[in-house]
Amino acid sequence: MTVTCDVLVVGAGPVGLTLANLLGQQGVNVLVVEREHELIDYPRAVGIDDEALRTMQTAGLVDQVLPHTIPDQKIYMVNGDRTILSEVNPTTREFGWPRRNGFVQPLVDRVLLGGLDRFPNATARFGAEVTDLAEDAGGVVATLAGGETLRARYVVAAEGGASPTRKRLGISFEGETRPTDGLVIDVANDPIGTPHAVFGGDPARSYASIALPHGIRRWEFTLFEHETEADAGNRDFVLGLLAPHVPDPSRLDIIRSRVYRHHARVAGRFRHGRIFLAGDAAHVMPVVGGQGWNSGIRDAFNLGWKLAAVVKGLSDDGLLDTYETERLGHVRQMVAVSLGMAKEMTDHDPVKAAERDRIAANRTPEEREAQKRQAFKPQPKFDEGVLVHTPLPVSKSLPARDVPRLAGTIFPQPTATDADGVTMLLDDATGQGWRVLTWNNDPTAFLSAPRRAALDRLGARLVQVVPKAQLPWAGKRAAAGVVVVGDLGGESGLQAWFDARPVGAVVVRPDHVIAAECLAQELDDVVARLLEVAQVL
Secondary structure, three states, X not given: OEEEEEEEEEOOOXXXXXXXXXXXXXXXXXXXXXXXXXXXXXXXXXXXXXXXXXXXXXXXXXXXXXXXXXXXXXXXXXXXXXXXXXXXXXXXXXXXXXXXXXXXXXXXXXXXXXXXXXXOOEEEEEOOOEEEEEEEOOEEEEEEOOOOEEEEEEEEEOOOOOOHHHHHOXXXXXXXXXXXXXXXXXXXXXXXXXXXXXXXXXXXXXXEEEEXXXXXXXXXXXXOOOOOHHHHOOHHHHHHHHOOOXXXXXXXXXXXXXXXXXXXXXXXXXXXOOEEEOHHHOEEOOHHHOOHHHHHHHHHHHHHHHHHHHHOOOEOHHHHHHHHHHHHXXXXXXXXXXXXXXXXXXXXXXXXXXXXXXXXXXXXXXXXXXXXXXXXXOOOOOOOOOOOOOOOOOOOOOOXXXXXXXXXXXXXXXXXXXXXXXXXXXXXXXXXXXXXXXXXXXXXXXXXXXXXXXXXXXOOEEEEEEEHHHHHXXXXXXXXXXXXXXXXXXXXXXXXXXXXXXXXXXXXXXXXXXXXXXXXXXXXXXXXXXXXXXXXX
């Protein structure tokens, strides 16, 4: 029997489940199939960043995710003598959430799975292995191991780094695999009891020691080439690794241990007709950077709103080509950064380790501060895709400044108020989806009837941002369909954001990326160009 759905997601990992929740919100008929009979529970990611938490906020699940996190978790990079080489402790709330957070992935995965219960159009099936995919003009037919067939308009393969779908399609997976494996050990009743994480670049044996929520401690050790998985399964060997870290390793409450490989690879393409790769199926990176999980969530967020727009008949299928266009460059950057960090902290050559220590000791205060705020992490930024570049305006009412254009970057999320003056994060005050924000202006005054109609079809929200002091006036006089938001001021407020840029209007996509920025009077023309780029029907 053939079951029909709009989008078939292969793999019930965090990427597939996040995508399914985002599609479920949009009324898209989505089915997740997973070959295992339950969610994976072995050790994997331990870090969730601010962008991913904002995605959880968008999906309506952040309140259930937060109890499984350690916000603002510091990382200390140390050498073999435990001397601190660098400290990572970004305290920014640019996107509304802590930039670095420890978390327990299996528990967050359960939250994502449970989130599907909110939507009658979103379902997950376990024990369902896809053995073949056949594409035709109208969609894709997936064959399951038992012979059942499923028909979908689109398929997203999010079934991990060994992706059978990617291999079946003959898509390359270029990069490298580190010559040595790693051993992950999770321990209950954390015997250290401190909240931070330590990455040890010890030439004798590199390691990581990471505090996790709910009293869990994770250790990760590099294995040497002569050490096998059988060694890693030997309790005496494991306790020997842990002996330098705890007073009495024999008293540890070990939950589990597992050997893993360090890969750094990117798929040759992310789209093959109606089939897409996402998460580890599209890219894998060493765990040191803590960005593998988060990069996959970015994939789901980028692809989710585009699939929904196409499935619902709002945009042409060509919109989906921008998924790879927008994600590939940042993924390559993250893989390179993660690989560089892995090599720096896991190199067992004493000479190279000594040179690394020398460089760290000679860093300037400015360089140390950059390390602390995680400046080495590339922020998502793309120059092509669903965006419109506008030139710097020439106006005697604007000071002459060489300000970088922000289309293709993420819009900030300060704390603001709704029209009633209730304080909340910006996305909650404006509502999700497409947004047109104008500072102090009624956006309807700058939009023609055709543009208003097109934005209405997209479900876009028109947002008038005013200083909080103006709310009693602006809220009563707002045009029909306009959301009024009160700015709280300060360095992180929206007034400061508009002050620093020669623009009075900004268009933000459903994934919080700035699609365009312009002067208020230019808004109608810019929106017209953007609708064309977004291939709105």
